[in-house]
Amino acid sequence: MQISRRLACSAALAALLLSVGAASAQEGGKLKLGTEGAYPPFNTLTADGKLAGFDIDVGNALCAQMKVECEWVTQDWDGIIPALQGGKFDAIVASMTITEERKQQVDFTDKYYTTPLALVALKDTTLASPEPDALNGKTVGAQASTTQAIYAEDKYAKAGADVKLYPTQDEAMADLTNGRLDAVVSDKFVLVDWMKTTGNDCCKLVGDLKGTESLTGIAVRKGDPLREKLNAAIAAIVADGTYAKINAKYFDFDIYGKD
Numbered sequence: 123m124q125i126s127r128r129l130a131c132s133a134a135l136a137a138l139l140l141s142v143g144a145a146s147a148q149e150g151g152k153l154k155l156g157t158e159g160a161y162p163p164f165n166t167l168t169a170d171g172k173l174a175g176f177d178i179d180v181g182n183a184l185c186a187q188m189k190v191e192c193e194w195v196t197q198d199w200d201g202i203i204p205a206l207q208g209g210k211f212d213a214i215v216a217s218m219t220i221t222e223e224r225k226q227q228v229d230f231t232d233k234y235y236t237t238p239l240a241l242v243a244l245k246d247t248t249l250a251s252p253e254p255d256a257l258n259g260k261t262v263g264a265q266a267s268t269t270q271a272i273y274a275e276d277k278y279a280k281a282g283a284d285v286k287l288y289p290t291q292d293e294a295m296a297d298l299t300n301g302r303l304d305a306v307v308s309d310k311f312v313l314v315d316w317m318k319t320t321g322n323d324c325c326k327l328v329g330d331l332k333g334t335e336s337l338t339g340i341a342v343r344k345g346d347p348l349r350e351k352l353n354a355a356i357a358a359i360v361a362d363g364t365y366a367k368i369n370a371k372y373f374d375f376d377i378y379g380k381d
Contacts, residue, residue, distance in 0.1 A: 151190055151191070152190060152191045152192075152193050153185055153188070153190045153191065153192055153193065153212055153213070154193045154194075154195055154210075154211035154212045154213075155181045155185075155192060155193070155194050155195065155211055155212065155213055155214075155215045156194075156195045156196075156197050156202055156205060156206060156210065156211035156213070156214045156215070156216065157173065157177055157178065157181070157194060157195075157196060157197070157214070157215055157216040158196065158197065158198070158199050158202065158216045158290075159173055159196040160199070160290040160291065160292055161175075161177075161199075161216065161217055161290075161291050161312065162175060162291075162292075162312070162315060162316070163175055163176055163311075163312070163315040163372050164176045164177045164216075164217040164311075164312065165177040165178055165215075165216055165217065167196070173194050173196070175372075176217075176235075176368065176369075176371075176372045177215045177216060177217055178194065178215075179368045179371065180215065180234055180359075180365070180368055181194070181215040183359050183364050183365070183368060184215075184352060184355040184356065184359065187355040187358050187359055187364075188351060188352075188355050195210060195211045197210065197211075198289070199216070199265070199266075199267055199268075199289070199290070200266065200267050200289070202214055202216060202218075203224070203227055203228060203341070206228060206341060206342070206343060207227070207228075207343060212342065212343075212346075212348060213340050213341065213342045213348060213352065214228075214340060214341040214342075215340050217235075217309070217338055218230075218338060218339065218340075218341055219268070219269045219336045219337070219338055220233070220336065220337045220338065220339045221269065221336075224341070227344075228341040228342060228343065228344060229341070229342050229343070229344055229345065229346065229349050230339035230340065230341055230342075230349075231339045231340040231341075231342070231349055231352045231353050231356060232339065232353050232356055232357070233337035233338060233339050233378075233379070234338060234339065234340065234356055234365075234378070235311075235337075235338045235377045235378055235379065236335060236336070236337055236338070236377065236378065236379030236380075237309045237310055237311050237335070237336060237338065237377065238309075238310050238330045238331060238334045238335040238336070239269070239270050239273055239307055239308065239309060239310065239330070239331040239334040239336075240252065240307070240308065240309070240310035240313050240314075240327060240328070240329060240330045240331060241262075241305050241306070241307050241327075241328040241329060241331065242298070242305060242306050242308070242313045242316070242317065242321065242325050242326070242327050242328065243298075243304060243305040243306075243325060243326060243328050244298065244301065244304060244305075244324060244325055244326075245324060245325055245326050247260075247304055247305070249304065249305060249328055250328070251328065251329065252307075252328045252329040252330065252331050253331075253332075254277040254278055254280070254281035254283075255281055257278045257281055257282070257283040257304075257305065258281055258282035258283065259282055259283070260278075260283050260284070260304040260305060261283065261284045261285075261286060261302070261303050261304050261305075262274055262278045262283045262284070262285050262286070262303065262304065262305050262306065262307060263285075263286045263287070263288060263294040263297055263298060263303040263305070263306045263307075264285065264286075264287055264288070264294060264306065264307050264308065265287070265288055265289070265290060265291045265294055265308070266287035266288060266289060269334075269336060270307045270308050270309065271287050273307060273331065273334060274287075274307050275287075278307070286303065291308060291312060294306050294308070295316060295320070295321070298321075298324075298325065299320070299321070299324050299325070305328065307331070310330060311373065311377055313327060314327070314373075315372070315373075335379075337379075340352055340356075360378065365378065
């Protein structure tokens with residue numbers, strides 16, 4: 123009986139400490155946000171080692187709306203969910219697509235943008251369609267542990283393509299420009315930005331992949347009340363025009379999408 127009471131008290135204390143910690147992070151405290159830093163234009167490291175990009179600007183705007191201090195933590199993509207679960211940071215703001223599989227591990231906020239997948243290829247290729255059948259015999263790259271990697275392995279590989287996965291998006295794009303890949307599948311907005319800054323000379327945007335439009339959200343630990351605070355902040359920056367200003371800084375079209 124005493125042991126049971128002690129366990130019950132310990133559980134209650136743990137719950138109390140969790141709620142206090144969440145509250146302090148949301149009311150004048152510090153909010154630790156995890157991101158990859160290798161996914162331009164959404165999150166990237168500048169030459170002087172500072173984080174920049176759409177995700178970073180959105181995260182900072184949310185912190186300002188919540189009246190908390192933002193502290194950014196960089197983390198390799200493959201370990202970003204375990205790092206969140208382990209308490210390295212409070213939320214992931216890293217262009218993470220909301221999927222059913224990920225929802226088993228984390229809770230997601232409402233979307234903060236919507237994107238389809240698209241395919242980019244070398245200019246001199248005969249490839250004229252992004253559909254799987256057109257990739258038979260081609261070598262296709264994608265970043266590992268992403269929705270585009272799942273698509274590539276599920277669709278392109280089954281259609282006869284050789285699929286190669288990379289730790290980062292930058293490594294996949296480097297192999298494309300060096301001729302080691304015929305094409306790369308990724309989020310459309312990432313590819314559009316890359317074509318403007320790097321890929322225009324070597325490559326062409328083949329097209330969007332039908333039926334791949336997906337929502338991007340912020341991930342928090344399961345059951346964390348921070349989720350609702352972030353949802354309120356997302357709605358606020360969309361309503362007051364802050365989001366639109368950030369959007370216009372990176373894109374000449376709306377990436378939020380219809381509700």
